[in-house]
Amino acid sequence: MGIAGGVAAVLLSLVPSACNTSASSSPSAGRHRGAPRLRTVDGISIEVPKGWTLRRNPVPTLVEPSLPFAVGSWPLPSGGNGCAPSRAISAEPAAAALFWLYEYPRAGQRRSDFPPQDEPFRLGRLGGPFECLGVRAYRIRFRSHGRYFQVHVILGRRAGRLRHLVIAALSSLRVRPAGGGT
Numbered sequence: 001m002g003i004a005g006g007v008a009a010v011l012l013s014l015v016p017s018a019c020n021t022s023a024s025s026s027p028s029a030g031r032h033r034g035a036p037r038l039r040t041v042d043g044i045s046i047e048v049p050k051g052w053t054l055r056r057n058p059v060p061t062l063v064e065p066s067l068p069f070a071v072g073s074w075p076l077p078s079g080g081n082g083c084a085p086s087r088a089i090s091a092e093p094a095a096a097a098l099f100w101l102y103e104y105p106r107a108g109q110r111r112s113d114f115p116p117q118d119e120p121f122r123l124g125r126l127g128g129p130f131e132c133l134g135v136r137a138y139r140i141r142f143r144s145h146g147r148y149f150q151v152h153v154i155l156g157r158r159a160g161r162l163r164h165l166v167i168a169a170l171s172s173l174r175v176r177p178a179g180g181g182t
Contacts (some may be wrong), residue, residue: 104150
């Protein structure tokens with residue numbers, strides 16, 4: 001299955017309200033200790049670091065591509081500019097990490113634009129600033145089980161120590177074929 005299957009989709013589905021808030025009120029509290037929590041949404045599973053927030057459907061106005069979740073190392077606000085979780089982006093503390101996953105419809109996508117994901121997951125090069133985000137970010141495209149994904153990762157200017165937690169979370173992603181349940 002590989003990380004492509006894994007990196008593909010990150011989130012929750014079994015515990016919707018519990019995943020929408022952080023276990024701590026401080027951006028730095030609880031991020032580095034304890035076992036990660038496994039969350040599954042729309043056939044995508046991810047291990048979220050303890051104390052981090054997994055926000056399901058963070059931009060409800062976005063229809064396509066879908067944005068099933070965002071994960072941050074602090075309590076994430078909901079809402080966005082119609083194409084990204086802009087409220088979370090603008091509220092990100094300097095010592096925090098944020099990533100989110102888009103899923104593109106299969107129709108109209110070129111397979112060559114979405115390579116299979118490598119294991120372990122790699123962030124690659126910092127790009128942008130991207131038009132929809134207004135900031136620089138890591139952008140990773142991949143496919144898994146006939147599904148097409150793009151992840152954006154933003155590390156605050158003092159969040160370098162969280163990079164390994166983001167990579168570990170993304171490397172835990174597992175994707176089921178579309179229609180495979182939650």
